[in-house]
Amino acid sequence: MPANTSGLSRRLDNPCPSWSPPQDRAKRVSLRLFWLLAARRRWYDKLVDRTLSAKTCVEPTHLTAKDVRYLDGILLEPTGRLRLLPASSYASIDLLHLRAWCSLNGRYGLPTTELVAWLKERIAGRSAVEIGAGCGDLGFRLGIPMTDSFQQVTDPATVGMLAQFRQAPATPLPDVEPEDAETAVRRRKPRVVIASWVAERSKPKEEGGTGNVHGPREEDILGRCESYIFVGNEAVHGKKRLRRVPHLMFKYPWLVSRARKPELNVIYLWEGQTMPLKQLR
Ligand SMILES: C[S@@+](CC[C@H](N)C(=O)[O-])C[C@H]1O[C@@H](n2cnc3c(N)ncnc32)[C@H](O)[C@@H]1O
Numbered sequence: 001m002p003a004n005t006s007g008l009s010r011r012l013d014n015p016c017p018s019w020s021p022p023q024d025r026a027k028r029v030s031l032r033l034f035w036l037l038a039a040r041r042r043w044y045d046k047l048v049d050r051t052l053s054a055k056t057c058v059e060p061t062h063l064t065a066k067d068v069r070y071l072d073g074i075l076l077e078p079t080g081r082l083r084l085l086p087a088s089s090y091a092s093i094d095l096l097h098l099r100a101w102c103s104l105n106g107r108y109g110l111p112t113t114e115l116v117a118w119l120k121e122r123i124a125g126r127s128a129v130e131i132g133a134g135c136g137d138l139g140f141r142l143g144i145p146m147t148d149s150f151q152q153v154t155d156p157a158t159v160g161m162l163a164q165f166r167q168a169p170a171t172p173l174p175d176v177e178p179e180d181a182e183t184a185v186r187r188r189k190p191r192v193v194i195a196s197w198v199a200e201r202s203k204p205k206e207e208g209g210t211g212n213v214h215g216p217r218e219e220d221i222l223g224r225c226e227s228y229i230f231v232g233n234e235a236v237h238g239k240k241r242l243r244r245v246p247h248l249m250f251k252y253p254w255l256v257s258r259a260r261k262p263e264l265n266v267i268y269l270w271e272g273q274t275m276p277l278k279q280l281r
Helices: 002-013 022-056 070-075 087-091 095-104 113-123 137-142 156-164 181-188 218-222
Strands: 128-131 146-148 176-178 192-196 227-233 248-250 265-271
Touching: 070 095, 113 137, 113 192, 113 227, 128 137, 128 181, 137 146, 137 192, 181 218, 218 227
Parallel strands: 128 146, 128 192, 146 176, 192 227
Antiparallel strands: 227 265, 248 265
C-alpha cells in the first residue's frame, strides 16, 4: 500500500526523529546561539537608535568614527568647513551614516546649494546675521556675519551632556564671532536673522522645559528684526513657543539635516510683523 510504504521509508530514513548524533546537536545549538546573539545585537542597536534618536536626534551610536570617516573627504573642505553641495549629493549617502557623521562632527542643519539660493532670495540684499551658527557653514555661504554663544564648547553642563551621548560639540570655526544671539541682534540691528537648528531658551527639564536654559529668547529676536528665518525639523522644533505667532512654513526635498525623519525638515519664516510678544510669555 502506498501510504504504508511512504511511512516505512520515513521511519527507515530517520528511525527516531527526536534523536540526532551528538555532533549534530552541538552544531545546531551553537547555530541557534549565534542567531540569538545576532538578533539580540540587532534588537539592541534598534533600541539605542530609537530611544536616543527620537529624543535627541543623535546618531545611531553603534556606528563609530571609523565607519563614517570616508565622508570627510566628500563633505569637508580642507579648512574644516562643510562643502556647499546640491541636495542630490546627500541623497546618495546612507542616512544613518550621514546622521552619525553629523553627530561626530558637530553638524545639525546642512546647507545645500538650493537652501543657500532660497535664503539669498529671501534676504534680498538686506542686512542679515546668523545666530547660533555653530561651525558657521550656512552664514559663510550666505556671506553674512556668523555669531554663536559657543555654548557647546564652553558650558560645562552642555559639554558633559554631549560627551554622555558621544556627540561632538558644534565647534565654531575662527570666523564665527562669539556673541550670544540677543546681543548680536541688539548690537548689529540686522533686518534679517537666520538660525539653523538653534534650540529656544527653555526652563530646565525638572521644571517641565526642554532643558536648554542658555538658548536664545526668540521672542526678543523676533521683536527686533523684519524677518526671522529658522531652518530646522518639525520633530525637534515644531513645538517652539514662537510658532504661536503667525508665520509661514516651507518644506522642500532639498532640506538636509541630521534628523531621524528628514521628511520633517522645515523652514519657518516670520516676516514683517509687529510681534504680540506678551502673548508668548
Ligand atoms: C544645535 S547647534 C546648531 C549649530 C548650527 N547652526 C548647525 O545647524 O549645525 C546650536 C548652536 O546654537 C548655539 N547657541 C545656543 N544658545 C545660544 C544663544 N543664546 N546665543 C547664540 N548661540 C547659541 C550653540 O552654541 C550651538 O552652536
